[in-house]
Amino acid sequence: MLNISKNISGDKAVFELEGRLDTNTAPQLEAELKAALGGVSELVLSLEKLDYISSAGLRILLSTQKIMTKQGAMKVTKVNAAVMEIFEVTGFADILTIE
Amino acid sequence: MAFVIISAIVLALAVFGLVVGLFGFASFDSVYQNEYAVSTYHMADTATLLVNGDHLDDYLAGDMAEEYERTRTNLDVYCNKISVSLLYVIQVDRGDYRSFVSIFNSVDNSVDNTSYTPWELGYERETTNDEYRKKYKALYEQESLYETVYRVKTKDGQNPHITTLVPVKNSSGNVVAILCMQRPIREIRDARNSYLYSIIISTAVLALLASVFAAGFVRYRLIAPIRKVSDEASRFARExxxxxxxxxxxxxxxxxxxxxxxxxxxxxxxxxxxxxxxxxxxxxxxxxxxxxxxxxxxxxLPNIFPAFPERTEFDIYANMHPAKEVGGDFYDFFLVDRDHLCMVMADVSGKGVPAALFMMASRIIIANNAKMGKSPAQILADTNASICQNNREEMFVTVWLGILEISTGKLTAANAGHEYPAISKRGGGFELFKDKHGFVIGGLDGVKYSNYELELEHGDKVFVYTDGVAEAMNRLGELFGTDRMLGALNEAPEASPEQILNNVLRATNEFAKDTEQFDDLTMLCVEYKG
Known part of the structure; x- marks a missing residue:
C-alpha cells in the first residue's frame, strides 16, 4: 500500500510518500508524477513514512531524477534508516540529492 | 396461466352481473311498485264516481234502497271487470279513527283465490291497525290524494297484494267516506321473477362468451408469444x-x-x-x-550440479525461484579460462516478462564482457555503457560480479548497487562484507566501478543473493532481513554450498509460509578448496 500526498504550489511540488513503494505501487507513483511534473522546477520527495522501496521504486526515482535534472532540481528528504540502507547499497545515495 | 386468467374473468363477470342485477332489480322493483300503486289509484278513483257521496247517510239509515242497490250492483260489476279482489266503501269514526261502518262491499274471490264474505250495509268493525288509522286520518284531512298499503310478504297465507285508499267526497267537497280497493300484485312478482331470470341468463351467457373470447385472446395473443419467448430463452440457455x-x-x-x-x-x-x-x-x-x-x-542459467565435477579446488552451487512465471533475477558462473571462475549475481528492477527480457540481455552482455578477460569493474562499466545506449524504459540491474583466481584463491569483485555478500572465513560464521558500491547498471551513462580483492583460503565461502531473500515478508509484514539470513547461513557454516542454500531457502519459506512469495529468491554460494 502506498499513500501519496502532494502539494503543488507554482513551480514547486512536494510529494509525501507513505507505505511501500514496490512493483505493485510504483505504477501509481509514476502516473501521479507524470501528471504533476509539467512546469515544476523544484521537486521534493519526502520519504519519512516510506517503509520500503524496491527496485521498481528505485527505477521511478531514477527516471524522475533524469526528468528533473532537465527542468530543475529534485531533492529527497527525511529518508529513514531502512530506505537509506537501500539507497546506499544500490548506489542511489550517490546520485540523489538527499537532505 | 390461461386457466387462472379465464377463471378471474368469469368470476369478475359473475360479480359484475350480480351487482348490476341487484341494483337493477331494486330500482325496477321500486319503479314497478310505484307504477302499480298509481294505476290502482286511478282505478279506485274511477270507482268513486259510481258512489254518490251525498246519500251515504241515507243508505245507512235504510232510505233510498233502490239507488243503494243500483250503486252496489255497479260496484260489483266494476270489481269484477277490473279484476280486483275487494272493493269497499267505509265511513270511519272521525273521533279517533278506531272504528268504521261498512257501506258498500264488493268481493271477487276468483281474482286472487280468496275467501272473503261481503260485509252487510252498516256492519261495524274496530280498526286495530295503526297504519290504516294514520292513512284514514290523512285522507279525511285531505293531506293526500290517496294512500297505499303494501302486503308484499303476507303472513296469513294470503297472496301478496296492495290496498289503495281514496277519499269519497260529497257535492260540497268534504270527505265523507273512504273507498278501498285490494288488488293482487302477482304481476309484480311475476315481472320481478322474469326480470331476475333474464339477468341471470344473460349474465351467464355473457360470461360464457367472454370466457371463450378471453381464452382465445389469452391463448393466441398472450400465451403464444410468451411461450415463443420462453422457448427461445430456454433454447438459448441450452445451446x-x-x-x-x-x-x-x-x-x-x-x-x-x-x-x-x-x-x-x-x-x-x-x-x-x-x-x-x-x-x-x-x-x-x-x-x-x-x-x-x-x-x-x-x-x-547453469543448472547442472556439480557444475565442474573435475575441479576439486572449489565447489559452487546456485539456484533461482522466480516469484512470477519469469523472473528478473539471475545468477551465472563460468570459467573465463582454466584459472579464473567468474560469478555473477544480479537483480533487474521490476518483475515479470519485462524484467526477464532485460535480464536475458544483461546476462549475455555481462558474460561477453567477462570472457574478454576484463576486470570486474571494467566488465560492469562496459556493460553499463552498452545497456545505457538503448534503455528507453529506464530499467536497471544491480550486479555483484566476482572473479576467483583458482590457483591463488584471490577473489576480485565489484558491486553495482547489489546486496552485500556474506563471507565465511576460516571455518567461522558468515558475516556481511560491506564492500564498496557503485551505482546500478543501466541507470546513468559513464558510471565508474572499483574492484576490491579478497584472499580466500581453504574452506572459505562466499554467499551472494538477491533482495528477495532479505526482503521475504511474513503475514505480519515483517521482513526476513539480513540478520535472519545470517542466522540461517550459520546454522551449519561448514556444510556444503548446496546444503547452505537449502538451509536459507527452508528458513525463508518457514518465515513467509502463509504469504505469497513476493520477490524472486536467487542465491549462489562458492567454497574455495584450493
Missing amino acids: NTKGKALGNISGFAELSRLASSIDTMEADMTCYIENLTRVTAEKERIGTELNLATRIQAAM
Whole structure:
C-alpha cells in the first residue's frame, strides 16, 4: 500500500510518500508524477513514512531524477534508516540529492 | 396461466352481473311498485264516481234502497271487470279513527283465490291497525290524494297484494267516506321473477362468451408469444448460440419489447461468449508461452550440479525461484579460462516478462564482457555503457560480479548497487562484507566501478543473493532481513554450498509460509578448496 500526498504550489511540488513503494505501487507513483511534473522546477520527495522501496521504486526515482535534472532540481528528504540502507547499497545515495 | 386468467374473468363477470342485477332489480322493483300503486289509484278513483257521496247517510239509515242497490250492483260489476279482489266503501269514526261502518262491499274471490264474505250495509268493525288509522286520518284531512298499503310478504297465507285508499267526497267537497280497493300484485312478482331470470341468463351467457373470447385472446395473443419467448430463452440457455430473431411477435408493446430484449440479449451474449472464448484462448496461449519462457530462462542459467565435477579446488552451487512465471533475477558462473571462475549475481528492477527480457540481455552482455578477460569493474562499466545506449524504459540491474583466481584463491569483485555478500572465513560464521558500491547498471551513462580483492583460503565461502531473500515478508509484514539470513547461513557454516542454500531457502519459506512469495529468491554460494 502506498499513500501519496502532494502539494503543488507554482513551480514547486512536494510529494509525501507513505507505505511501500514496490512493483505493485510504483505504477501509481509514476502516473501521479507524470501528471504533476509539467512546469515544476523544484521537486521534493519526502520519504519519512516510506517503509520500503524496491527496485521498481528505485527505477521511478531514477527516471524522475533524469526528468528533473532537465527542468530543475529534485531533492529527497527525511529518508529513514531502512530506505537509506537501500539507497546506499544500490548506489542511489550517490546520485540523489538527499537532505 | 390461461386457466387462472379465464377463471378471474368469469368470476369478475359473475360479480359484475350480480351487482348490476341487484341494483337493477331494486330500482325496477321500486319503479314497478310505484307504477302499480298509481294505476290502482286511478282505478279506485274511477270507482268513486259510481258512489254518490251525498246519500251515504241515507243508505245507512235504510232510505233510498233502490239507488243503494243500483250503486252496489255497479260496484260489483266494476270489481269484477277490473279484476280486483275487494272493493269497499267505509265511513270511519272521525273521533279517533278506531272504528268504521261498512257501506258498500264488493268481493271477487276468483281474482286472487280468496275467501272473503261481503260485509252487510252498516256492519261495524274496530280498526286495530295503526297504519290504516294514520292513512284514514290523512285522507279525511285531505293531506293526500290517496294512500297505499303494501302486503308484499303476507303472513296469513294470503297472496301478496296492495290496498289503495281514496277519499269519497260529497257535492260540497268534504270527505265523507273512504273507498278501498285490494288488488293482487302477482304481476309484480311475476315481472320481478322474469326480470331476475333474464339477468341471470344473460349474465351467464355473457360470461360464457367472454370466457371463450378471453381464452382465445389469452391463448393466441398472450400465451403464444410468451411461450415463443420462453422457448427461445430456454433454447438459448441450452445451446448458447444465436437463434432466429423473434422480431415483432405481438401487437402489445410490452411483449414486443420483451422479445426484442431477448433478441438483443442473445446478440450481446453471443458476442460476449465469443470475446470470452477468444480472450481465454489468448490467455491460455500466453500461459503456455510464459511456461516456455520460464523453461528457456531456467535452461539459460547453469543448472547442472556439480557444475565442474573435475575441479576439486572449489565447489559452487546456485539456484533461482522466480516469484512470477519469469523472473528478473539471475545468477551465472563460468570459467573465463582454466584459472579464473567468474560469478555473477544480479537483480533487474521490476518483475515479470519485462524484467526477464532485460535480464536475458544483461546476462549475455555481462558474460561477453567477462570472457574478454576484463576486470570486474571494467566488465560492469562496459556493460553499463552498452545497456545505457538503448534503455528507453529506464530499467536497471544491480550486479555483484566476482572473479576467483583458482590457483591463488584471490577473489576480485565489484558491486553495482547489489546486496552485500556474506563471507565465511576460516571455518567461522558468515558475516556481511560491506564492500564498496557503485551505482546500478543501466541507470546513468559513464558510471565508474572499483574492484576490491579478497584472499580466500581453504574452506572459505562466499554467499551472494538477491533482495528477495532479505526482503521475504511474513503475514505480519515483517521482513526476513539480513540478520535472519545470517542466522540461517550459520546454522551449519561448514556444510556444503548446496546444503547452505537449502538451509536459507527452508528458513525463508518457514518465515513467509502463509504469504505469497513476493520477490524472486536467487542465491549462489562458492567454497574455495584450493
